[in-house]
Amino acid sequence: MTATRVLVLNSGSSSVKYQLLDMRDSSRLASGLVERIGEQSSRLAHTPLATGGGSREWTGPIADHDAALKAVAEELAKDGLGLDSPELAAVGHRVVHGGKHFTEPTVIDDAVLAEIERLIPVAPLHNPANLTGIRTATALRPDLPQVAVFDTAFHTTMPESAARYAIDVETADAHRVRRYGFHGTSHAYVSRATAKLLGKAPEEVNVIVLHLGNGASASAVERGRCVDTSMGLTPLEGLVMGTRSGDTDPAVIFHLARVGGMSIDEIDTLLNKKSGLVGLCGDNDMREIRRRIDEGDARAKLAFDIYIHRLKKYIGAYYAVLGHVDAVVFTAGVGENAAPVRAAALAGLDSLGLAVDAGRNAVRGDEPRLISPAGARVAVAVVPTDEELEIATQTYALVRR
Numbered sequence: 314m315t316a317t318r319v320l321v322l323n324s325g326s327s328s329v330k331y332q333l334l335d336m337r338d339s340s341r342l343a344s345g346l347v348e349r350i351g352e353q354s355s356r357l358a359h360t361p362l363a364t365g366g367g368s369r370e371w372t373g374p375i376a377d378h379d380a381a382l383k384a385v386a387e388e389l390a391k392d393g394l395g396l397d398s399p400e401l402a403a404v405g406h407r408v409v410h411g412g413k414h415f416t417e418p419t420v421i422d423d424a425v426l427a428e429i430e431r432l433i434p435v436a437p438l439h440n441p442a443n444l445t446g447i448r449t450a451t452a453l454r455p456d457l458p459q460v461a462v463f464d465t466a467f468h469t470t471m472p473e474s475a476a477r478y479a480i481d482v483e484t485a486d487a488h489r490v491r492r493y494g495f496h497g498t499s500h501a502y503v504s505r506a507t508a509k510l511l512g513k514a515p516e517e518v519n520v521i522v523l524h525l526g527n528g529a530s531a532s533a534v535e536r537g538r539c540v541d542t543s544m545g546l547t548p549l550e551g552l553v554m555g556t557r558s559g560d561t562d563p564a565v566i567f568h569l570a571r572v573g574g575m576s577i578d579e580i581d582t583l584l585n586k587k588s589g590l591v592g593l594c595g596d597n598d599m600r601e602i603r604r605r606i607d608e609g610d611a612r613a614k615l616a617f618d619i620y621i622h623r624l625k626k627y628i629g630a631y632y633a634v635l636g637h638v639d640a641v642v643f644t645a646g647v648g649e650n651a652a653p654v655r656a657a658a659l660a661g662l663d664s665l666g667l668a669v670d671a672g673r674n675a676v677r678g679d680e681p682r683l684i685s686p687a688g689a690r691v692a693v694a695v696v697p698t699d700e701e702l703e704i705a706t707q708t709y710a711l712v713r714r
């Protein structure tokens with residue numbers, strides 16, 4: 314029997330998303346999510362698509378990522394889809410920071426593990442969770458190839474003019490300070506899917522991708538290659554996010570330290586976990602923010618307006634970087650679901666050929682779709698991202714070689 318299945322683990326700071334796929338037809342056999350890891354009310358939701366059984370949910374304390382992955386392995390085993398299956402060809406891991414070194418999916422060995430570990434200071438919310446996923450899966454199946462697919466890989470094509478900060482070159486190089494970019498698996502998948510939606514090859518189109526999830530980033534993709542992206546050395550730069558500030562004057566940090574008396578760690582926590590939408594209005598879920606706006610809540614409205622203002626600035630910036638734009642595409646939790654965000658981000662940009670058709674924008678769905686008016690100069694689209702499918706595809710292609 315040839316092994317054709319790939320298990321994908323997407324470990325976040327407090328969650329694990331996973332999918333088991335059969336790569337003969339890229340069909341999903343099982344998928345699920347463990348969230349609120351480390352809290353008393355952790356939740357595991359597992360859907361065994363292969364057996365046609367309904368979703369199973371479990372709520373209770375799951376202490377850490379290691380425990381979460383063991384719980385996932387147990388759920389899979391209940392459906393005969395456990396990690397001991399001879400049909401499993403590999404495990405694909407989302408690894409957020411790969412530095413400058415990793416431009417391709419990579420089979421994990423001790424040297425690769427050491428490099429992912431070395432990068433923890435520049436992805437403190439993500440790389441430790443990714444490492445736990447790798448170690449736990451390796452312990453369960455030491456014989457199986459474990460493959461890392463890096464968020465940073467798609468962005469390694471950025472020219473130096475976009476990747477370098479304007480700081481002293483020797484200092485920057487000594488500490489590998491440069492712009493790496495993240496969510497690359499999503500930007501790659503979504504930009505390709507957008508070209509397909511337009512009936513073109515990726516090399517024929519220029520696309521601005523807006524990945525708006527809890528973390529959020531924009532990218533400028535020129536003929537299939539990333540030429541700029543909004544996240545930088547770490548996933549803190551750029552857009553306003555659920556809990557992260559995005560762009561600020563770096564001097565805010567000196568000011569908070571010198572005048573505000575805060576420690577570097579306190580400021581790190583402030584900007585990464587207590588800022589963005591949650592810092593501005595107390596909520597990081599766009600559904601809740603829209604509900605509050607409908608009730609006339611001024612703080613929620615201001616948070617929304619700041620979020621949109623930043624997003625609009627990046628759309629304008631990447632329009633200028635690309636010169637010619639074929640499509641602007643929205644993806645991830647907010648981008649796929651929040652019609653008011655899409656409408657507000659493009660409001661008033663008619664002179665750039667950018668507009669949203671209200672009727673099309675209101676339609677919900679899981680398929681890639683256009684939301685610009687018929688005959689628009691620039692296409693505006695909603696394309697659901699599928700990081701897990703992209704990771705599985707890249708993982709399988711690598712282990713089959």
Ligand SMILES: Nc1ncnc2c1ncn2[C@@H]1O[C@H](COP(=O)(O)OP(=O)(O)O)[C@@H](O)[C@H]1O
Nearest residue numbers: 525526527528597598599600645646647650651
């Ligand atoms: N129906 C919806 N309307 C508006 N926002 C939504 C909706 N569904 C999800 N979201 C937003 O999507 C976010 C999660 O996006 P997701 O891409 O899953 O993030 P991540 O992968 O970073 O955890 C939520 O915080 C919420 O703000």
Ligand SMILES: CC(=O)OP(=O)(O)O
Nearest residue numbers: 495496526527528548
């Ligand atoms: C890199 C990053 O921000 O990822 P996420 O959106 O999953 O937090």
Ligand SMILES: [Mg+2]
Nearest residue numbers: 526527528645
């Ligand atoms: Mg995500």
